[in-house]
Amino acid sequence: MSGNDTAGLPSEAFFTPGTSSFTAFLAAHRPGLLPTARTLPDGIRTAPDRFPHGTTVLALTYRDGVLIAGDRRATMGNLIAQRDLEKVHPADDFTAVAFAGTVGLAVDMVRLYQVELTHFEKIEGTPMTLAGKATRLAAMIRQNLAQAMQGLAVVPLLAGYDLTAPEGGRGRIFGFDAAGGLYEKQDFYAEGSGSPYARGALKKLYRPGLTRREAALAALQALYDAADDDSATGGPDLNRRIFPVVCVITADGFERLPEPETEQLSRDMVEQRTTRPDGPHAPA
Numbered sequence: 001m002s003g004n005d006t007a008g009l010p011s012e013a014f015f016t017p018g019t020s021s022f023t024a025f026l027a028a029h030r031p032g033l034l035p036t037a038r039t040l041p042d043g044i045r046t047a048p049d050r051f052p053h054g055t056t057v058l059a060l061t062y063r064d065g066v067l068i069a070g071d072r073r074a075t076m077g078n079l080i081a082q083r084d085l086e087k088v089h090p091a092d093d094f095t096a097v098a099f100a101g102t103v104g105l106a107v108d109m110v111r112l113y114q115v116e117l118t119h120f121e122k123i124e125g126t127p128m129t130l131a132g133k134a135t136r137l138a139a140m141i142r143q144n145l146a147q148a149m150q151g152l153a154v155v156p157l158l159a160g161y162d163l164t165a166p167e168g169g170r171g172r173i174f175g176f177d178a179a180g181g182l183y184e185k186q187d188f189y190a191e192g193s194g195s196p197y198a199r200g201a202l203k204k205l206y207r208p209g210l211t212r213r214e215a216a217l218a219a220l221q222a223l224y225d226a227a228d229d230d231s232a233t234g235g236p237d238l239n240r241r242i243f244p245v246v247c248v249i250t251a252d253g254f255e256r257l258p259e260p261e262t263e264q265l266s267r268d269m270v271e272q273r274t275t276r277p278d279g280p281h282a283p284a
Contacts, residue, residue: 006228032217046125054106055232056194057098058222060206061187061257062215067251068159069219071194072242074233083234088245090254093118095133095160096247100192105147106154113137128166130162131206134174134182142180152177152212155190161249173248194226194233201225204282213265216246216257220269221279 056072070087073080073085081103087108088098097113099106116136120128128136137158144154160175165172173185188206201222210218218234223244227235234245243266246257273279 001057024203032101053081053232053233054085054103054192055111056190056192056198056223056226056230057087057100057157058190058195058198058202058219059098059157059185059188060202060210060215060219061171061173062210062212062238064171065161065248066159067212067215067219067246068096068098068157069216069223069244069246069250071223071234071244072237073232073234074103080234083237083240084242086245088247088256089114091133091158091251092121092127094127094163094249095130095158096249096254097137097156097158098191099154099156100195101154102147105144106156109140109144109154109156112138116140129164130160130172133160134158134184137174137175138180139184140180141176141178144185145179155191157189159249161251161253164252169173170251190222190226192233194230194275197229198222198226201279205280207283211249215248215264216265217269219246220244222267224269224273225279236270238267238270 052224053076054072054074057068059066059068062068068088071084072084072087074082074085085103087100088096091114093109093119097110100109113136117128117133120136137156141154141156147153152168155178156176157178160172160174162170162172173189174181175185175189175191177183187208188199189204190202199222200246202218205218205221223233227233234242239262243259243262247267248255248257248261
């Protein structure tokens with residue numbers, strides 16, 4: 001703490017007008033608090049079984065907005081590190097972020113991103129645009145590039161309801177790469193180790209104008225297919241009553257589907273799989 005803080009008061013930096021970016025503020029005054037500040041020594045790369053990794057998350061647009069979901073498993077190599085990890089989080093009232101990659105860094109990045117959006121709104125007096133939110137998240141990922149090159153990558157998935165977009169196109173999805181590349185996705189997208197199988201399932205199940213229930217079932221079917229072919233992705237655990245996290249963002253804001261609803265949808269899906277193990281066919 002500086003000399004100004006000896007009486008327990010914040011330093012002058014906290015009362016000086018500056019940037020609307022909380023991340024930039026930390027970088028200038030408390031860089032050690034940034035998740036990206038904790039790099040490994042040069043030439044060191046982490047072993048894949050040393051830190052928990054989150055696996056599969058996905059998003060798809062539907063009639064009322066956008067849905068974002070994730071499985072609950074975290075792995076360390078061939079070990080299950082956690083069975084009930086929360087990979088989907090609200091960023092603000094109309095935006096949600098899900099993550100795949102190094103869990104510790106991802107959780108810190110999500111928390112910092114939530115503060116970033118709140119800080120901007122307080123400083124500027126207006127919420128950030130959805131495109132601006134995606135650009136800010138891309139910049140945060142880019143700051144983590146050194147750790148990503150050492151095996152500690154975080155790859156989020158951003159979904160939001162854009163109040164300024166034309167009717168019918170307000171649910172939007174943004175994907176990223178480990179270097180902070182930003183890509184807007186159409187209709188649906190998935191990220192993480194099970195994402196190729198999840199995207200394959202969504203290709204056959206997705207259609208414009210899905211209802212909330214249909215969209216939730218499509219997401220659960222895609223996560224089930226991912227778990228079926230990717231050992232790092234966890235399917236519904238009926239015995240422990242651990243089910244994927246499914247959230248929607250509409251004109252009414254962010255909402256996580258209640259646990260009883262997600263459980264019933266998951267049980268209905270698993271029951272259907274007893275007669276059709278490979279899942280439903282694409283609609284004609």
